[in-house]
Amino acid sequence: MSRRARLSIGPGTPILGALADSKKANRRTSLGGGEKGSEEKKDRKAMLDEWRKIRAAGTSVAVGGASSVSNNMDSNTDSLNSATAAPSLAKMAASPARMNIQSRSPSPADRAASPARHYRGISTAPDRSFEDEPTVHLTINTTNTQQIKSDEKENDGLSAYERYRLKRQLQAIGVSTGLATSTPTKRSTFDFDDDSSLAGTTPSRRSKKARKSLLAGGAQTRVRRRSMTPDRAELPPPPAAVAERKKHNMLPPSYPSSAPSSAPSSVEERAPLPPSSSFQAEVTTHFSQESTDSIDSLAMKSRISAMQKRIDMLEREKMELSMSKAPLEARMRQKEDAFIKERERLLAEIDMLHNAGRTADERVRELEMENEALGESIKRLRLQAKEAKYTSSSADNTGEQDAWNERLRNNKEIAVLRSDLKDRDGQIQSLRLDKVSLEAEVHAFKQQIESLEKNYDELERDYGELEASKSKNSEAEIQLEVLTAEMVATTAQLNATSADFEETKSRTKADMQAKEVKWKARESDLLFEISVLKSRAGKQIDDADGTMGEEDTAVLKARIEERDRRILELEEQLLNGEQLRRALHNRIQELRGNIRVYVRTRPFLPNDGASSSSSIDILPDGESLTIAGRRGENPHAFKFDKVFAPSAGQEIVFDEVSEFVQSALDGYHVCLFSYGQTGSGKTHTMQGSGNGAMRGIIPRAVEQILAQAAALQTQRWTFTMKASFLEIYNEELRDLLVMMNSDGTTRPRDATTATKLSIKRNADGKSYVDGINMVDIDVEDRANGIEQLEAVMAAAARARSVAKTNMNSQSSRSHSVFMLHLCGSNEESGTIVQGALNLCDLAGSERLDRSGAGSNAQRLKETQAINKSLSCLGDVFNALSNGSKHVPFRNSKLTYLLQDCLSGDGKALMFVNLSPTVESSSESLCSLRFAQRVNQVELGKAVKNVQYSK
Numbered sequence: 001m002s003r004r005a006r007l008s009i010g011p012g013t014p015i016l017g018a019l020a021d022s023k024k025a026n027r028r029t030s031l032g033g034g035e036k037g038s039e040e041k042k043d044r045k046a047m048l049d050e051w052r053k054i055r056a057a058g059t060s061v062a063v064g065g066a067s068s069v070s071n072n073m074d075s076n077t078d079s080l081n082s083a084t085a086a087p088s089l090a091k092m093a094a095s096p097a098r099m100n101i102q103s104r105s106p107s108p109a110d111r112a113a114s115p116a117r118h119y120r121g122i123s124t125a126p127d128r129s130f131e132d133e134p135t136v137h138l139t140i141n142t143t144n145t146q147q148i149k150s151d152e153k154e155n156d157g158l159s160a161y162e163r164y165r166l167k168r169q170l171q172a173i174g175v176s177t178g179l180a181t182s183t184p185t186k187r188s189t190f191d192f193d194d195d196s197s198l199a200g201t202t203p204s205r206r207s208k209k210a211r212k213s214l215l216a217g218g219a220q221t222r223v224r225r226r227s228m229t230p231d232r233a234e235l236p237p238p239p240a241a242v243a244e245r246k247k248h249n250m251l252p253p254s255y256p257s258s259a260p261s262s263a264p265s266s267v268e269e270r271a272p273l274p275p276s277s278s279f280q281a282e283v284t285t286h287f288s289q290e291s292t293d294s295i296d297s298l299a300m301k302s303r304i305s306a307m308q309k310r311i312d313m314l315e316r317e318k319m320e321l322s323m324s325k326a327p328l329e330a331r332m333r334q335k336e337d338a339f340i341k342e343r344e345r346l347l348a349e350i351d352m353l354h355n356a357g358r359t360a361d362e363r364v365r366e367l368e369m370e371n372e373a374l375g376e377s378i379k380r381l382r383l384q385a386k387e388a389k390y391t392s393s394s395a396d397n398t399g400e401q402d403a404w405n406e407r408l409r410n411n412k413e414i415a416v417l418r419s420d421l422k423d424r425d426g427q428i429q430s431l432r433l434d435k436v437s438l439e440a441e442v443h444a445f446k447q448q449i450e451s452l453e454k455n456y457d458e459l460e461r462d463y464g465e466l467e468a469s470k471s472k473n474s475e476a477e478i479q480l481e482v483l484t485a486e487m488v489a490t491t492a493q494l495n496a497t498s499a500d501f502e503e504t505k506s507r508t509k510a511d512m513q514a515k516e517v518k519w520k521a522r523e524s525d526l527l528f529e530i531s532v533l534k535s536r537a538g539k540q541i542d543d544a545d546g547t548m549g550e551e552d553t554a555v556l557k558a559r560i561e562e563r564d565r566r567i568l569e570l571e572e573q574l575l576n577g578e579q580l581r582r583a584l585h586n587r588i589q590e591l592r593g594n595i596r597v598y599v600r601t602r603p604f605l606p607n608d609g610a611s612s613s614s615s616i617d618i619l620p621d622g623e624s625l626t627i628a629g630r631r632g633e634n635p636h637a638f639k640f641d642k643v644f645a646p647s648a649g650q651e652i653v654f655d656e657v658s659e660f661v662q663s664a665l666d667g668y669h670v671c672l673f674s675y676g677q678t679g680s681g682k683t684h685t686m687q688g689s690g691n692g693a694m695r696g697i698i699p700r701a702v703e704q705i706l707a708q709a710a711a712l713q714t715q716r717w718t719f720t721m722k723a724s725f726l727e728i729y730n731e732e733l734r735d736l737l738v739m740m741n742s743d744g745t746t747r748p749r750d751a752t753t754a755t756k757l758s759i760k761r762n763a764d765g766k767s768y769v770d771g772i773n774m775v776d777i778d779v780e781d782r783a784n785g786i787e788q789l790e791a792v793m794a795a796a797a798r799a800r801s802v803a804k805t806n807m808n809s810q811s812s813r814s815h816s817v818f819m820l821h822l823c824g825s826n827e828e829s830g831t832i833v834q835g836a837l838n839l840c841d842l843a844g845s846e847r848l849d850r851s852g853a854g855s856n857a858q859r860l861k862e863t864q865a866i867n868k869s870l871s872c873l874g875d876v877f878n879a880l881s882n883g884s885k886h887v888p889f890r891n892s893k894l895t896y897l898l899q900d901c902l903s904g905d906g907k908a909l910m911f912v913n914l915s916p917t918v919e920s921s922s923e924s925l926c927s928l929r930f931a932q933r934v935n936q937v938e939l940g941k942a943v944k945n946v947q948y949s950k
């Protein structure tokens with residue numbers, strides 16, 4: 001906002017007006033032919049001397065500063081510069097000659113020297129004159145010197161009071177050295193640039209507009225902060241809940257407390273027992289397995305307790321941070337509100353004062369004009385009086401009387417005009433005083449604003465600190481979430497393994513007892529046989545008892561050993577046959593191009609409820625399962641490529657898909673996706689948690705590919721690898737790595753970062769995501785590559801849309817797709833392969849009533865989008881399994897994105913994740929039926945993307 005207060009000074013202003021006034025008074029005195037003429041002449045002389053001295057002093061001061069101004073002047077123009085403050089003189093010298101008084105922004109040095117005078121080009125203290133203001137440049141364009149001289153000659157002398165008043169005014173106004181000698185013929189104009197007072201245009205200070213917008217920004221930030229509050233409600237549970245979990249995580253009492261073993265192996269590595277092993281084999285397996293599991297459980301226990309400690313610590317930190325955060329936030333909000341209110345009030349008052357100042361200025365101008373008019377009429381009357389005086393001698397006696405009367409009338413009129421003039425002067429003076437006091441008020445307000453600004457800066461600093469502590473807090477929360485997830489998963493798996501172990505133990509015990517009974521029966525049979533044989537041989541019992549019995553026992557032992565060996569051989573053959581069958585099955589699947597379907601049931605979790613009976617029964621062949629029917633129906637049986645039990649760990653699962661992943665390096669487009677109801681373990685399967693045993697397929701796949709790429713270097717293969725990560729949220733594609741540079745470093749979000757992406761097709765008809773950020777994964781240095789991958793996963797986890805639902809505290813509200821783009825070239829053969837690995841974690845299919853998403857508008861919208869895209873995926877599989885000509889890939893972003901993998905060129909594998917609870921059995925049944933349809937899809941043989949340049 002820029003306002004300019006314009007003060008016009010004509011002959012009627014106190015400075016010049018007073019001078020004119022005194023001149024007129026002198027003339028009047030001389031007109032009256034007073035006897036004090038000579039004395040007054042002396043006074044006048046003294047006054048002129050005094051004026052000359054002042055002028056000389058003023059000129060000498062002004063010389064340095066005004067020389068450049070004078071150089072620019074017309075030769076017959078007298079330039080008078082008034083500037084008494086030394087610092088401004090130098091600045092005046094630098095400034096071009098101007099007709100106006102101009103204010104400038106004070107330099108920091110000026111501000112330090114005279115803090116009270118910064119805001120504008122005029123004095124802000126009530127008793128200061130313009131002379132005190134070091135930033136004022138005054139240049140008055142006057143008439144030529146002749147005119148001044150003639151005016152000086154016209155001065156007839158001053159009364160003592162007028163001289164005193166003139167002196168006071170000259171001192172008060174300060175520009176007297178110049179003004180006393182110049183009688184302007186034109187009205188000079190003084191301009192005050194008022195901007196600085198209102199806008200505070202010092203370089204260091206923000207413009208009012210900018211500050212307003214800053215305040216608005218502050219308010220918005222506050223709103224944003226407040227709008228973030230619900231998210232906090234979705235953060236991990238408080239320590240009480242953690243304690244509750246701890247309670248749930250206790251191992252079953254039957255679990256062995258110590259079992260030393262010389263060579264412990266992972267629980268997950270343990271091969272499943274063959275269904276028909278011999279008694280000895282089973283006993284041996286049982287004991288070695290028991291000791292192995294105990295060691296694993298001990299290790300897991302100690303890991304859990306370490307994790308628990310870390311979680312407790314993070315919880316404590318979190319509590320402390322949130323306790324210190326709340327009062328700070330409240331104080332800041334209070335201060336912000338008070339600041340905004342106070343500032344608005346002050347700005348309104350300043351506006352009011354400025355309006356009052358402007359009105360006063362206008363009034364002063366009007367009075368000055370009136371004053372000028374009065375001066376003119378006094379001059380005219382004086383001239384008339386003079387004329388009358390000169391003509392009086394030649395006039396006749398009758399005319400003399402008239403002239404006398406005329407003079408009397410004139411004198412009366414002059415007296416009236418003079419008193420009028422005096423009144424006006426008084427009015428002008430009081431208006432000036434008003435103005436000065438208004439300026440003082442404005443100054444006080446400005447100081448108030450300054451202090452408020454300081455407060456505001458403090459608040460900003462506080463806010464910065466608060467933000468920093470907030471981000472620290474959220475980092476701690478993320479860590480806590482990761483650790484909690486890892487701990488929950490580890491505990492669940494441990495419980496499942498322990499349950500498995502218990503089951504195996506009791507089964508083995510029962511087997512043992514049965515075999516003992518059998519063995520005892522067999523023993524008695526054999527004894528009976530021996531006695532029969534003995535009696536048949538007809539030998540003496542005393543002699544033969546020892547020798548024959550020994551022989552028979554040896555023969556029998558040999559027979560038993562022979563049978564055991566045969567059994568072992570047959571078992572081995574069975575195992576080999578089984579492996580061959582699976583390999584052939586895989587080969588057939590590959591040739592037919594089937595989408596492979598693996599089913600994984602997750603273990604029970606602490607918040608699954610008290611009932612721990614599973615609705616799913618996994619058969620020992622590792623491919624079949626049955627699920628309890630609804631409302632007492634018969635169980636439903638299903639068969640898939642692989643069925644994992646709840647105790648199957650991440651490593652076992654990855655072993656089964658590693659070959660599949662490997663084919664991405666051979667130039668195939670491979671797609672793995674996890675499907676299932678919310679909370680069934682899709683994210684656990686794909687991403688997993690932490691950096692240890694709970695890592696999922698994505699980190700393990702990248703590690704394997706890095707290891708394989710390194711091994712292939714010996715065969716002259718060089719690979720490059722780029723990772724990208726996106727999510728499909730409410731049918732929109734979003735880049736989860738927008739905050740990452742291609743080298744893996746993070747960057748702040750700016751206006752140019754595009755988060756929304758689109759799917760396009762290239763010249764070969766292959767789809768690609770336009771504008772997606774790709775992060776290089778270092779293939780040369782494996783450790784660095786793994787670190788880069790961890791950074792990618794962390795950035796994506798931060799950016800992903802998750803929320804708490806009734807069924808999962810960290811439910812994915814979007815489909816996420818991790819893409820690994822691989823390019824390998826062989827120097828020797830000139831072969832180039834281009835493979836891709838798409839690892840897709842679908843959002844959970846869910847029923848609104850169970851997930852509780854229906855009660856929240858945003859959750860409802862998300863759920864509708866999720867269910868719609870999953871139903872589109874189902875339509876695509878239906879069309880593919882029916883062999884329809886048209887497959888509706890374009891009906892959703894998900895199917896459009898996966899089109900290449902699902903239309904025959906690539907290899908696809910689907911994980912169906914199931915929850916074991918009885919409450920989830922109907923959702924599990926739906927998922928299994930969906931999976932059965934997918935298993936029937938035949939895509940045709942996958943195609944390798946290879947080019948041969950030699």
Ligand SMILES: Nc1ncnc2c1ncn2[C@@H]1O[C@H](COP(=O)(O)OP(=O)(O)OP(=O)(O)O)[C@@H](O)[C@H]1O
Pocket residue numbers: 485486488489490492493601602603605646676677678679680681682683684685689808810811812813842843844845913
């Ligand atoms: N096989 C498993 N072993 C141990 N814990 C598991 C297993 N599967 C899932 N969990 C645990 O179950 C919880 C829910 O799993 P997860 O978040 O992976 O489900 P989801 O299917 O991805 O759910 P949503 O669709 O809502 O995102 C997690 O705490 C996870 O650690």
